[in-house]
Amino acid sequence: MAKFIFVTGGVTSSLGKGIIAASLAKLLQSRGLKVTIQKFDPYINIDPGTLNPYEHGECFVTEDGAETDLDLGHYERFLNIHTSQANNVTTGRIYQTVINKERDGEYLGKTVQVIPHITDEIKRRMLLLGDSGMYDIVITELGGTVGDIESLPFVEAVRQLQWEMPEEDCMVVHLTLVPYLSAAKELKTKPTQHSVRLLSQEGVHPNVIVARTEHPLSDELKRKIALFCNVKPNAVIEAMDASTIYEVPLKMLQEGLDVIVLKKLQINGYAAPDLAKWRGFLEKLNYPKSKIKIGLIGKYIELQDAYKSILESFVHAGAVNQCKVQIVNVHSEFITNENVADKLKELDGLLVAPGFGSRGVEGKITAVKYARENKMPFFGICLGMQMAVIEFARNVLGWEEANSTEMKADTNCPVIALMEEQKKVKKKGGTMRLGAFECDIKKGTLANKIYNATSISERHRHRWEFNNKYLADFEKAGLLPSGKNPQTGLVEIVELSNHPYFIGVQFHPELKSTVENPHPLFVNFVQAAKLYAEQKVQNKTEKLEKETI
Ligand code: GLN
Numbered sequence: 001m002a003k004f005i006f007v008t009g010g011v012t013s014s015l016g017k018g019i020i021a022a023s024l025a026k027l028l029q030s031r032g033l034k035v036t037i038q039k040f041d042p043y044i045n046i047d048p049g050t051l052n053p054y055e056h057g058e059c060f061v062t063e064d065g066a067e068t069d070l071d072l073g074h075y076e077r078f079l080n081i082h083t084s085q086a087n088n089v090t091t092g093r094i095y096q097t098v099i100n101k102e103r104d105g106e107y108l109g110k111t112v113q114v115i116p117h118i119t120d121e122i123k124r125r126m127l128l129l130g131d132s133g134m135y136d137i138v139i140t141e142l143g144g145t146v147g148d149i150e151s152l153p154f155v156e157a158v159r160q161l162q163w164e165m166p167e168e169d170c171m172v173v174h175l176t177l178v179p180y181l182s183a184a185k186e187l188k189t190k191p192t193q194h195s196v197r198l199l200s201q202e203g204v205h206p207n208v209i210v211a212r213t214e215h216p217l218s219d220e221l222k223r224k225i226a227l228f229c230n231v232k233p234n235a236v237i238e239a240m241d242a243s244t245i246y247e248v249p250l251k252m253l254q255e256g257l258d259v260i261v262l263k264k265l266q267i268n269g270y271a272a273p274d275l276a277k278w279r280g281f282l283e284k285l286n287y288p289k290s291k292i293k294i295g296l297i298g299k300y301i302e303l304q305d306a307y308k309s310i311l312e313s314f315v316h317a318g319a320v321n322q323c324k325v326q327i328v329n330v331h332s333e334f335i336t337n338e339n340v341a342d343k344l345k346e347l348d349g350l351l352v353a354p355g356f357g358s359r360g361v362e363g364k365i366t367a368v369k370y371a372r373e374n375k376m377p378f379f380g381i382c383l384g385m386q387m388a389v390i391e392f393a394r395n396v397l398g399w400e401e402a403n404s405t406e407m408k409a410d411t412n413c414p415v416i417a418l419m420e421e422q423k424k425v426k427k428k429g430g431t432m433r434l435g436a437f438e439c440d441i442k443k444g445t446l447a448n449k450i451y452n453a454t455s456i457s458e459r460h461r462h463r464w465e466f467n468n469k470y471l472a473d474f475e476k477a478g479l480l481p482s483g484k485n486p487q488t489g490l491v492e493i494v495e496l497s498n499h500p501y502f503i504g505v506q507f508h509p510e511l512k513s514t515v516e517n518p519h520p521l522f523v524n525f526v527q528a529a530k531l532y533a534e535q536k537v538q539n540k541t542e543k544l545e546k547e548t549i
Contacts, residue, residue, distance in 0.1 A: 002130030003265045004170045005139045006158045008206070010146045010195025011177040015212045016248075018071030020175055020239065021141045022078035023249040027258035029079055030249075030273040033136040036129055037075040038087040039068075040122070041143040042150040046092040050429050057305030061461045061511055062087070065435025070308050071141060073511070077312055078249070080516045089125045091150065097121055114153055122157035137265070146174075147198045159203035168266035174199060174206035175239070178213040178221075187215055189225050196229040205230065207264050208257070210237045235260055244315070246282055246515065249275070281319050281515050288324040292529045295344055297367045297384075298353035299360035301329035307353060310381070313513035317522035323530055335363030340370045348536070349377035349501075349529030352384030354461075354508065358407040365391045377501040377528040379521065382462055385494060385504030386416045389466055392479045392496075406464050417467040419490070425463075433460050437485055439492040439507070445482035446503060447493045450524045456483075458492070458507035465506065466491035501528035 007021045018039070025035045041048075048056045049067030060073040066085035075083055098121050102112050130138045142158070144151040162170050176192040192211060199206060209229055211217060217225075217238040226233040237255045242248050252258065253273060262270055294314065300306035311327060318325035330343055332352075344350065350371040352364050364384065368391040371378035380388040386404055393402030393415045404416030425431045436457045441447045443454060468489060471481060483493030483505070496502035505521065513519035 001169070002135045002138050003168070003267070004126070004130060004161065004165070005137060005261065005265075006170075006172045007139060007141045007175065008146055008155070008158075008172060008199060008204070009142070009144070009175045010199065011191045013145050015175050015177055016239075016245075017141050017143075017175050018074045019245050019248050020173070020210055020252070021071075021139050022074045023252045024173070024257055024261065025075065025137075025139050026078045026249040026275075026278070027253055027273055028137055028261070030275050030278070031258065031262075032271040032274075033267070034134065035079065035137045035139065036081065036083070036087065036135050037072075037079070037139040037141060038083075038089070038126075038129060039071050039141045039143060040126070040154050041069055041088065041090045042148065042154060043090055043143075044092045044095070045090060046096060046429055047088070047090060049432075053300045053306035054303055057303065058308045059461070060309065061434060061459050061508065063436045063459065065459075067430060067434065067461070069143070070305060073309050073312070074245070076511075077316075077514045080514045086125070086128050089122075091153070094118060094121050094125070094153075115156065118153050119157045119160060122154060123161055126157060126161065136267075146195055146202070152202065155199070155202045155204055162204065168264070171207040171261065171264045172204055173208045173210060173261075175210045175212065178211045178217065178225075180214050187213060187217065187221060189221065189228070192225055193228045207231065208235045208237060208260055210239050210257070212239045212241075214241055216240060244282075244285065246278075246285065246315075249278065250282070277516050281316075284322050285315065285319040287322070288318065289322045290530060290533075291324040291326060292348040292526065292533050293326045293328050293346060294349045294351055294526075294529060295328050295330045295347040295367070296351050296353060297330050297332050297335070297364055299332050299355055300353075301331055309508070309510035309513070310351065310353065313510040313519055313522040314526070316513050316515060316518035317526045320518050320523050321526045321530060323526055325526060325529075330367070332360035332363035332367065335366050337366055340366050344370050344376070347376065348533040349379070349525060351525070352378070352380045352387055354382035354384060356383070356406075361387060361404075361407055365394070369395055372496065372499060372502060375500055375532075377525060377532050378499075378503070379525045380504035381510065382506060382508060385506050386464060386466075388502075388504040389415050389474070389479070389494060392474065392477070393470070396477050396479070397473060404464055415467050415470050416464050418463060419465045422463045432463050435459055437492075437507070438487070439483045440486045441483045441493070442480070445480065446495045446501070447482040450503075450520050452520075455486075458505070458509060459511045460507045462506065466494070500532070501525065 009017045029035045047067045048059050058070045060068045060070050063082045064084045068088035072083045142154050176195050178187050222236040223233050225236045237257050314325045364387040368388045393399045399413045401413040402415045403411035405414045439456050441454050478497045481491045482495045492506045494504045509519045509521045
């Protein structure tokens with residue numbers, strides 16, 4: 001039987017509940033326990049797949065094709081495990097299940113209510129992964145902040161589960177904020193007291209309080225929080241701001257969070273934490289030997305959460321290369337033929353981001369052209385790859401009208417076209433080509449070298465595809481389809497033959513990069529950018545030397 005840890009949040013949102021949950025999971029995993037994390041989100045959307053990135057950041061896609069909250073990305077990156085549809089549940093999904101059951105007559109004669117019907121469905125889903133027999137511990141992060149109307153049924157479900165389960169099988173960790181008032185030069189515990197009181201009013205009493213703070217909590221302050229919140233002083237955990245999210249597990253280890261949890265859950269005989277790989281990664285991350293600048297060309301760059309997995313993949317790949325990767329955000333909407341050189345010339349590599357719709361695509365195409373012509377390392381992901389195909393068609397093959405039917409439905413040169421099975425799709429939610437699909441890689445190509453494999457599997461989230469009608473022309477002119485789906489022939493990877501590093505992928509490699517398994521496409525791209533940067537310096541020195549002579 002699995003044991004359950006619930007992580008709630010108080011005072012404000014954005015305290016990093018996902019990171020605390022993932023850090024605790026990492027520590028328990030490092031002691032030899034099998035751990036997974038799930039997230040329960042209080043909004044009514046069935047999943048975040050239909051949400052604009054401005055609303056909710058990136059949509060993370062799992063192996064089984066679930067469109068999920070970006071916190072699942074953190075879970076996978078920290079734990080090096082796969083999550084699934086079952087790991088992310090929304091209020092919308094809960095209600096949909098209950099309403100469908102009602103229509104099927106399963107509650108015949110009964111009034112369907114929040115308690116017990118909605119809470120029963122929440123509880124069923126909270127226990128689902130634990131019932132699989134695959135895990136010792138299931139951590140459940142409750143989205144939202146305690147006191148929100150919409151998260152009430154989730155808190156009530158936790159209350160009932162706590163009542164139903166043996167004491168040692170279930171616990172609650174509450175994350176709060178201890179703000180520092182600079183005028184008073186004091187840390188304040190009142191918001192924490194209030195949020196614990198709010199949670200208690202809803203019937204749930206936390207076993208551990210994790211306090212986010214900008215300054216260290218003195219023992220006295222910890223005791224004060226403990227007394228007023230009715231937990232033992234060692235159950236008040238300081239969570240100081242960290243320089244990187246990857247430091248947080250070590251900070252939690254120092255504070256003894258895992259030990260308190262193991263005690264409460266009466267788990268004995270656990271191993272000492274083995275964090276050698278994790279520490280090795282941090283060592284490399286914290287002491288880089290070189291630095292590069294990568295341009296991230298996208299249209300949501302104001303909101304960093306929109307490209308979360310890409311940014312984290314660069315952190316992993318940078319560490320492998322002991323290289324600090326500085327991301328320079330370039331808004332695709334404002335790139336023109338006139339300013340492109342100015343905007344991009346200082347960079348060592350270019351990543352054209354995924355995206356939907358026509359806003360900013362011409363800027364992306366212009367950026368691809370710059371990278372291709374200047375032999376700057378280029379990496380296109382999903383829409384980024386499609387833009388590379390269009391750029392090549394227009395500027396190398398001379399097909400001025402080349403476009404994607406997503407941007408111009410009636411283009412007479414649809415080099416990117418809607419996938420056949422997408423043509424009949426009317427509904428928007430969960431209808432893209434989603435999740436893991438195989439890809440065969442041609443021997444001797446750059447992709448083959450990068451992956452060191454001829455058969456791979458990667459995750460997808462798209463509706464449009466490379467139009468195979470034009471494939472032969474592209475290949476002849478030097479844009480090679482180095483990866484294809486073996487079942488459908490769909491082009492998955494394109495690369496340029498006469499360029500040191502130019503690769504576009506229809507899938508999303510960023511969804512599979514983890515601390516312990518950095519993605520080879522990112523690792524090799526950083527390597528190529530490093531080389532490019534070194535070359536630039538060398539060229540400059542040679543030029544200077546010539547001038548001096
Ligand atoms: N809009 C493109 C498509 O649906 C690309 C999607 C993406 O970048 N994720 O095919």
